[in-house]
Amino acid sequence: MDLLEHQGKELFRKWGLSTPEGRVAVTPAEAEEAARALGPIVAVKAQVRVGGRGKAGGVRVVSGPEEARRAAEAILALTIKEYPVRRVLVEAGVQIASQLYFSILLDRTSKTHLAIASPQGGMDIETVANESPEAITRVHIDPLMGLQTFHVNKLLRRLGVPESSRRSGAHLIRTLYRLYVEADATLVEVNPLALTTGGEVVPLDSKVSLDDSALFRHPELVHYGSDDGMDSQETRAAAQGLHTFVKLDGDIGIVGNGAGLVMSTLDLVDQVGGKAANFLDVGGGADATILSNALQLILADGGTKSVLVNIFGGITRCDLVAEGVLDALGTVEVKVPIVVRLAGTNAAEGRCILGRARHPMLVSAETMLEAAEKAVEATR
Amino acid sequence: MAIFVDENSWVLVQGLTGEQGRFHAARMRDYGTQVVAGVTPGRGGQQVDGVPVFDSVEEAVGETGANVAVIFVPAPFAADAILEAAGSEVPLIICVTEGIPVHDMARVYAHLGCRSTSRLVGPNCPGVISPGKANVGIIPGSVASPGHVGLVSRSGTLTYQIMEELTHMGIGQSTTVGIGGDPIVGTSFIDCLARFEEDPQTFAVVLIGEIGGEDEEKAAAFIAENVSKPVVAYIAGFTAPAGKRMGHAGAIVSGSKGTASAKAEALRAVGVMVGRNPSEVAGLVAKLPI
Helix, strand or coil, X not given: CECCHHHHHHHXXXXXXXXXXXXXXXXXXXXXXXXXXXXXXXXXXXXXXXXXXXXXXCEEEEEHHHHHHHHHHHHHCCEECCEECCCEEEEECCCEEEEEXXXXXXXXXXXXXXXXXXXXXXXXXXXXXXXXXXXXXXXXXXCCCCCCHHHHHHHHHHHCCCHHHHHHHXXXXXXXXXXXXXXXXXXXXXXXXXXXXXCCEEECCCEEEECHHHHHXXXXXXXXXXXXXXXHHHHHHHHCCCCEEEECCCCEEEEECCHHHHHHHHHHHHHCCXXXXXXXXXXXXXXXXXXXXXXXXHHCCCCCCEEEEEEEECCCCHHHHHHHHHHHHHHCCCCCCEEEEEEECCHHHHXXXXXXXXXXXXXXECCHHHHHHHHXXXXX | CCCCCCCCCEEXXXXXXXXXXXXXXXXXXXXXXXXXXXXXXXXCCCEECXXXXXXXXXXXXXXXXXXXXXXXXXXXXXXXXXXXXXXXXXXXXXXXXXXXXXXXXXXHHHHHHHHCCCEEECCCCCEEEECCCEEEECCXXXXXXXXXXXXEECCCHHHHHHXXXXXXXXXXXXXXXXXXXXXXXXXXXXXXXXXHHHCCCCCEEXXXXXXXXXXXXXXXXXXXXXXXXXXXXXXXXXXXXXXXXXXXXXXXXXXXXXXXXXXXXXXXXXXXEEECCHHHHHHHHHCCCC
């Protein structure tokens, strides 16, 4: 679960870190009012769950309430990488001496925690990594030992934090590591991290990702995910217990069980000349209700020209899958062909159930390849 | 031979009294696997389909001599179950459970690396099957047939698909290992490749990877130095959108190495044949001179 900037900063403060004073506004008038309270210079920033908002014009530093209102008006009209901006964060301006970069994340290569620091903040960190890799420092942190003093010292040194700001910098690093562990985050990133003219180390931005699998022990954090800014079809999928749904830009709806098999199905559709409209993994042990929900979700998208259901039964029973398909056909009007390929547990029973229905829009296929070809053919 | 599990595997099921544990334990026994014990704290003394249940792994191992633990307990308690099995020095622990918090796994992995001799396969994996000998986990036994091809995979159902294609073409398997799709898993491609290289029953290896991380690239480097047997690979996710959930800090670690094409390239560069889809993979294996 990716948090919005203001949500991440809320966590920063909860864990004991100061952030610039700010307010969330959903209208230009609210932004104007916020600016009046916050001081002569404010930053107005789009709150979206994707990167690159600066380049898209989603961040403006302005003077005075009147300018803040106009900036908010412009930013609230933006759509950044398909995400409409629904709110802005209006934040008190900070006197910046230099911009740094700091993050902590789970590194799957070393299977441990990794802190990354760079004195070149404020720009795309991947660009820094490509152009001046020597400016980036990586420190691995043993999950059983935790963050040590020598880690903090090294990170501060490489960030270029002067001795006079050491306390402030060390507090920031220690606090963010504590937050990372205690909130079960997979990423805590601050870019830019400001060294102010007053010698304070202050987070100007925040990017926090929480581990969805650990939310059961953080009920107080769950509400961050139910916020706006998410694709509505993806939100609906999550609400209906569909394992993973990702919207794509083709016209063939895909339903499968298991991430690997669904990815493989997308690739195969591509190889035979089609384009997938989505990635939908119903997970292991899906029943009729889940299958029916999955199909209805996909059919609700008007751009879909055919649907491919590819199930390899292990825990999942193909007879229940077949019942789910029929349930969807009985619930909504289906105008596009649905190609179904069943294999594994109870596949013969499943095919039998579908065969008996004799629905004009149902097409059965023996193999994955045949299913992909039929689904692509149906779009032509 | 075969690797990890065989006719001498005595399996204890952690979470046997749960719905999943009971269902799959029965399937494992139907396949001929020796399921000797179950463990559920507070349920010691009960039986499930004739299999004795113990309160702890320690008791179960002491009473039955179990040497493989398979875990079906719910995600919030699964890390504890792994550590418990490791604490009783069970040599092989196979964790099927999906959705274990990644911080839990980071701690478990660090602990197993320095303080334990147990091997962990998974979590979030379908398990291990040595056809005709033992099936530990949730792989449908019907898609497997005994033979000389070793399979190692990050996927579940995709593995079944490829096993079925192989079996359909008359190509049997020595062992299939599902290593799991989580960011942190106990057993890597490399661990399995090393074992398959040593296993006299295995003549060739099929490696099934997918986007993300750089395990396939590492496997390629290992194959170049250490594997003499032929390897055929498949990578899923050529058309998957990049970085849907990954922040920039994540991208800096994997860089361009997370893509399917980079993985396929790395494997091809060391002489591994890469199939474009599951059928093509089976076709490539069929043409091997083994």
